[in-house]
Amino acid sequence: MPLVPQRADVPVTIDESKCIDGCTLCVDMCPLDSLAIDAGSGKAYMHVDECWYCGPCAARCPTGAVTVNMPYLLR
Numbered sequence: 191m192p193l194v195p196q197r198a199d200v201p202v203t204i205d206e207s208k209c210i211d212g213c214t215l216c217v218d219m220c221p222l223d224s225l226a227i228d229a230g231s232g233k234a235y236m237h238v239d240e241c242w243y244c245g246p247c248a249a250r251c252p253t254g255a256v257t258v259n260m261p262y263l264l265r
Contacts, residue, residue, distance in 0.1 A: 201241030201259055202248075208255035209233040216247035216256045 202225065204216075211232040217225045225247060226237040234256070241258070248256040 200236045200239050201243060202236045203257045203259060204234045204236070205255045205257070206231070206233050208253040210253060210255075213252070215250045215252065219246040219250045221246075 204225075212227075213234075214227060216234050217223075217227055221244065222238070222240055222242060224236055224238040224240050225234050227233070228235055243258055243260055245258050248254075248258045
């Protein structure tokens with residue numbers, strides 16, 4: 191499955207240029223298992239378009255590669 195670097199229509203976006211190859215911190219922190227690691231690139235991506243906007247994935251990322259796109263009504 192090809193990865194799209196920046197999808198604006200998903201709750202969580204991963205900047206592949208900042209994502210550490212093989213790091214699984216954001217995937218491990220997600221309570222919904224919405225994030226996964228691509229087997230080919232070793233980078234994280236959102237494989238399920240479901241999110242509670244809780245934010246531990248972004249908070250745990252050591253490079254700031256993970257962004258939680260909060261809907262306007264939840265801000």
